Amino acid sequence: MARKTARPGRTLALLFLAIAIMFGGIAFAGTWKPELGLDLRGGTEISMTAKNSEGGSVPKESLDEAKSIIDQRVNGSGITGGRVTTEGNDVIKVSIPGTGKVQQETAERVRQTAKLRFRLVACSPQKPCGGGAGGNDPGSMIQQDPTGGAAPGTSPRAPFAGEKASPSEGESASGDASSKPSASADADAEKKSDNATVKVDDAVKFMRQPPTEWATKYSSFSCPAPGSDPIEDVPGQPLLTCDDQGAPYLLTPAVIEGTEIKEASYGIPQQQANYVVTLDFKSDGNKTFAETTGAIAGSGEQFAIVLDGKVISAPTADSRISGGAQISGDFTQKTSAALANNLKYGSLPLDFPEEGIQTRVIGPSLAGNQLTAGLWAGLIGLILVVVFSVLYYRAMSIVVIGSLAVAGAATYGMVLLLSETAGVTLDLPGVAGLIVGIGITADSFIILYERMRDDMREGRSMRVAVDTAWVRARNTCLASDAVSFLAAFVLYVFATNEVKGFAFMLGLTTIIDVLAFFWFTYPMTKLMARWGFFNKGHVLSGMDQRAIGTVDDARPGTTTLVGGKA
Amino acid sequence: MSKMSISRLGKELYTGEKSFDFVGRRMLWYAISAVVLVAVVLGVSLQGINLGIDFTGGTRYTVSVEKADQKMADELRTAVGDTSVEAADGATVRTSGPRSIVIETKAVGNGSEGDADIMGAITKTADVAEDDVSRTGIGPSWGERVASKAGLALGIFLVGVILFIWIYFREWKMSVAAVAALLHDVVITVGVYAIVGFEVTPATVTGFLTILGYSLYDTVVVFDKVKENTRNLSRTKKTYAAAANLAVNQTLVRSINTSIIGLLPVVAILYVSTVQLGTSALKDISLVLFVGMAVGTYSSIFIATPLLVHLKSGEKAVVDAEKRAAARMKEADKYATVPVFDEGMAVSDAEEPDELRESDSDDLHEAGVSRGTGAVSNNAAMGKGRNTPAQQREVSDSGASGRPQPKRQSRSKRK
Numbered sequence: 001m002a003r004k005t006a007r008p009g010r011t012l013a014l015l016f017l018a019i020a021i022m023f024g025g026i027a028f029a030g031t032w033k034p035e036l037g038l039d040l041r042g043g044t045e046i047s048m049t050a051k052n053s054e055g056g057s058v059p060k061e062s063l064d065e066a067k068s069i070i071d072q073r074v075n076g077s078g079i080t081g082g083r084v085t086t087e088g089n090d091v092i093k094v095s096i097p098g099t100g101k102v103q104q105e106t107a108e109r110v111r112q113t114a115k116l117r118f119r120l121v122a123c124s125p126q127k128p129c130g131g132g133a134g135g136n137d138p139g140s141m142i143q144q145d146p147t148g149g150a151a152p153g154t155s156p157r158a159p160f161a162g163e164k165a166s167p168s169e170g171e172s173a174s175g176d177a178s179s180k181p182s183a184s185a186d187a188d189a190e191k192k193s194d195n196a197t198v199k200v201d202d203a204v205k206f207m208r209q210p211p212t213e214w215a216t217k218y219s220s221f222s223c224p225a226p227g228s229d230p231i232e233d234v235p236g237q238p239l240l241t242c243d244d245q246g247a248p249y250l251l252t253p254a255v256i257e258g259t260e261i262k263e264a265s266y267g268i269p270q271q272q273a274n275y276v277v278t279l280d281f282k283s284d285g286n287k288t289f290a291e292t293t294g295a296i297a298g299s300g301e302q303f304a305i306v307l308d309g310k311v312i313s314a315p316t317a318d319s320r321i322s323g324g325a326q327i328s329g330d331f332t333q334k335t336s337a338a339l340a341n342n343l344k345y346g347s348l349p350l351d352f353p354e355e356g357i358q359t360r361v362i363g364p365s366l367a368g369n370q371l372t373a374g375l376w377a378g379l380i381g382l383i384l385v386v387v388f389s390v391l392y393y394r395a396m397s398i399v400v401i402g403s404l405a406v407a408g409a410a411t412y413g414m415v416l417l418l419s420e421t422a423g424v425t426l427d428l429p430g431v432a433g434l435i436v437g438i439g440i441t442a443d444s445f446i447i448l449y450e451r452m453r454d455d456m457r458e459g460r461s462m463r464v465a466v467d468t469a470w471v472r473a474r475n476t477c478l479a480s481d482a483v484s485f486l487a488a489f490v491l492y493v494f495a496t497n498e499v500k501g502f503a504f505m506l507g508l509t510t511i512i513d514v515l516a517f518f519w520f521t522y523p524m525t526k527l528m529a530r531w532g533f534f535n536k537g538h539v540l541s542g543m544d545q546r547a548i549g550t551v552d553d554a555r556p557g558t559t560t561l562v563g564g565k566a
Numbered sequence: 567m568s569k570m571s572i573s574r575l576g577k578e579l580y581t582g583e584k585s586f587d588f589v590g591r592r593m594l595w596y597a598i599s600a601v602v603l604v605a606v607v608l609g610v611s612l613q614g615i616n617l618g619i620d621f622t623g624g625t626r627y628t629v630s631v632e633k634a635d636q637k638m639a640d641e642l643r644t645a646v647g648d649t650s651v652e653a654a655d656g657a658t659v660r661t662s663g664p665r666s667i668v669i670e671t672k673a674v675g676n677g678s679e680g681d682a683d684i685m686g687a688i689t690k691t692a693d694v695a696e697d698d699v700s701r702t703g704i705g706p707s708w709g710e711r712v713a714s715k716a717g718l719a720l721g722i723f724l725v726g727v728i729l730f731i732w733i734y735f736r737e738w739k740m741s742v743a744a745v746a747a748l749l750h751d752v753v754i755t756v757g758v759y760a761i762v763g764f765e766v767t768p769a770t771v772t773g774f775l776t777i778l779g780y781s782l783y784d785t786v787v788v789f790d791k792v793k794e795n796t797r798n799l800s801r802t803k804k805t806y807a808a809a810a811n812l813a814v815n816q817t818l819v820r821s822i823n824t825s826i827i828g829l830l831p832v833v834a835i836l837y838v839s840t841v842q843l844g845t846s847a848l849k850d851i852s853l854v855l856f857v858g859m860a861v862g863t864y865s866s867i868f869i870a871t872p873l874l875v876h877l878k879s880g881e882k883a884v885v886d887a888e889k890r891a892a893a894r895m896k897e898a899d900k901y902a903t904v905p906v907f908d909e910g911m912a913v914s915d916a917e918e919p920d921e922l923r924e925s926d927s928d929d930l931h932e933a934g935v936s937r938g939t940g941a942v943s944n945n946a947a948m949g950k951g952r953n954t955p956a957q958q959r960e961v962s963d964s965g966a967s968g969r970p971q972p973k974r975q976s977r978s979k980r981k
Contacts, residue, residue: 439828
């Protein structure tokens with residue numbers, strides 16, 4: 001608010017204009033109902049059966065670990081309200097509210113194993129085995145800014161990015177035994193080294209002079225048809241695989257594991273047009289990465305970033321790079337976000353083969369009569385609130401009812417917009433947050449009103465009392481709302497699952513409460529104070545002497561209010 | 567309660583004509599809360615907390631039917647809930663694709679009596695054979711990791727709140743009082759919930775978290791008024807306790823109205839869901855909100871503020887204000903200045919005039935009733951609205967000032 005000379009009428013007009021614009025946008029998008037949560041409406045359920053590639057049973061630890069990683073991926077943004085459970089010994093069930101496009105994308109994202117490795121390119125279409133380099137690289141490497149921070153334009157990092165729960169492949173029980181043609185025959189003998197990365201020098205040697213057996217394999221290798229199972233990626237073994245365009249590659253054993261990634265974010269760097277995914281390594285990874293890029297710097301040789309057995313980019317390096325890497329390629333905002341999210345939360349310790357995956361539509365877990373009963377009850381409650389306000393505040397109840405209506409409309413509009421764009425869903429806990437929001441919104445008005453009365457008891461006129469009361473009421477309201485918002489913020493950042501969705505709603509209602517207080521309650525009260533009906537204290541105005549209680553108690557030395565029947 | 571009376575009450579509370587002694591009778595409120603707390607802790611320890619499927623894992627029955635629709639799911643929910651099996655109380659039932667319905671209950675032993683009961687209810691209601699129902703175990707979706715993360719979030723939140731209140735009010739004792747009231751609210755809410763025996767689900771957990779926010783919100787509103795009233799104790803000539811008590815009284819009407827408006831929708835939902843719906847998540851969450859909001863409002867007035875005054879009571883400024891106030895009281899009430907009995911002081915008693923007559927006039931003089939002879943206690947300043955500082959130097963009588971003054975001697979001659 002500006003000075004006391006602010007024009008309340010204009011503020012109100014602007015507020016209504018803003019709400020109208022918001023609803024115009026919603027009308028344009030054409031949805032009038034928010035996405036409801038799993039409990040109220042049901043959604044999509046993906047059932048994934050884990051496979052232990054060694055045969056035998058799936059270890060419980062791996063399954064639980066996979067569950068928690070998937071959980072983080074599903075609820076990475078936190079407001080989708082997904083639920084992840086294990087079933088039996090080898091099944092993970094993911095339930096996502098809603099059945100729209102966003103849900104399909106989430107389902108796709110969930111299944112990615114997200115095993116990321118860095119290898120060197122020994123042979124590729126542009127670079128015959130052991131020969132020089134070609135020029136065409138699908139990706140490129142960008143030097144990080146030397147401060148070691150995220151590159152400009154990347155998204156701000158969230159505190160406490162997902163814990164890297166996944167142990168390095170060496171100790172993971174998933175057993176990356178090689179069953180693919182790319183693996184060597186005496187797998188058992190080499191098992192130990194198979195699950196570990198190799199030294200950079202060895203990889204460079206392999207790159208410059210691939211053994212003949214691998215070179216021959218490469219020449220007879222053709223890419224598998226799209227949609228078939230991904231190629232097994234064994235870190236200690238060379239890898240024959242392809243990129244998105246179907247170009248075959250022979251890659252050296254892995255030099256860096258995805259578990260070395262400390263943080264992944266996405267964004268558009270300055271002076272560029274495309275999304276990139278930015279990686280930050282832990283200290284060991286950083287060292288190795290610098291060594292690797294140093295070894296191939298300027299030679300035109302490529303290294304490859306391999307995700308789930310597929311080359312996603314094969315850039316060259318111009319100089320030794322320390323301090324992180326960027327993966328560029330043809331990303332959209334969604335795909336880069338998904339990749340960054342998956343890399344951040346680590347790779348799954350288990351494989352979920354295609355044949356074990358089922359997607360189906362599930363119904364709500366709460367009976368349909370609950371939602372209707374709840375809505376009716378809420379409506380009855382609101383009517384009671386209106387009745388109470390009218391009885392107590394008389395004509396001033398216009399303000400409190402109006403502020404509830406404005407806050408309600410704004411919240412509803414925001415929920416609609418966010419369920420379109422961010423996949424926010426409204427579930428029962430969210431509704432609880434909204435119900436408490438009614439009390440908090442009404443409270444702002446009540447604080448202002450009671451303070452106004454107190455000031456009028458001191459003998460001020462209503463017109464003056466509005467402003468004197470506002471100064472204190474504003475501080476009270478901001479302080480108490482700050483506490484609410486703090487609760488919402490902390491819970492949103494640190495908690496998981498349903499709590500996140502709830503925290504989001506709480507934060508939203510708190511912010512809207514403050515806005516409604518500043519842009520509706522106060523200007524509206526100010527307008528009212530200008531009308532003689534109120535400031536002369538008409539008996540129905542809720543601002544008469546009787547309401548204030550000064551009716552037969554004009555204290556000496558204070559001006560008695562004008563009008564108002566004693 | 568007519569509008570007339572409550573407005574009148576509001577005005578009288580504001581001016582202090584009418585005042586409820588919230589602060590002075592704090593021991594009573596503490597006692598009430600202590601009794602309730604002990605009761606709920608006992609209740610919880612006897613009854614235990616009934617954790618839902620999401621926390622404990624359980625059993626999933628998948629029923630293959632001709633056509634799975636919401637109606638059948640609702641029927642199954644009722645049928646399974648009506649069995650006498652405890653594990654099936656909070657069963658969730660949902661359709662899963664067009665041909666199957668999934669029922670989740672708490673862990674039921676394979677082939678146990680409960681299992682047979684549930685199977686019976688399912689086969690009867692859905693009209694299917696036993697072979698059409700498969701059962702598997704399911705793991706918790708809210709495992710330890712989620713719980714520990716939620717715990718971490720709570721810890722960080724509490725630290726944040728303590729810091730925020732401390733910075734905003736510049737008073738760490740307010741943080742302590744607010745957090746104490748918060749814990750009080752949470753324990754009572756959780757306790758009542760557990761004693762009622764409802765199941766704890768993720769939805770109720772978020773309900774508890776809502777209560778955290780609301781309880782603090784309400785306390786901050788009251789404390790803001792307390793801070794305003796206690797800003798200038800020396801100028802307003804009030805004691806901290808009286809100023810805080812006035813603040814609570816002044817916000818009382820606001821507290822009553824806010825809790826009425828906040829609770830009306832909750833009560834409506836609680837009533838409707840209890841009367842109409844039987845077991846339902848709606849009932850659970852509205853119970854949490856109802857108890858939590860009511861207790862949260864209560865604790866801001868009856869626990870947080872008295873506790874704050876309690877904590878502040880040792881501070882110098884507060885003690886001084888108390889002393890000043892006591893002195894003013896005496897000033898205002900001349901009977902309060904009856905001198906305190908001193909050793910050897912003459913006792914004048916109307917009923918024993920003989921004794922008075924017999925008493926030596928010298929005694930009177932020595933007793934320091936008349937102006938002192940140097941061996942006077944601090945009583946000289948009694949009733950003057952001042953605290954005399956402890957005397958550092960020798961004093962002697964001074965006719966001019968009407969009370970003993972420090973001896974004026976050069977330093978070397980002083981003792």
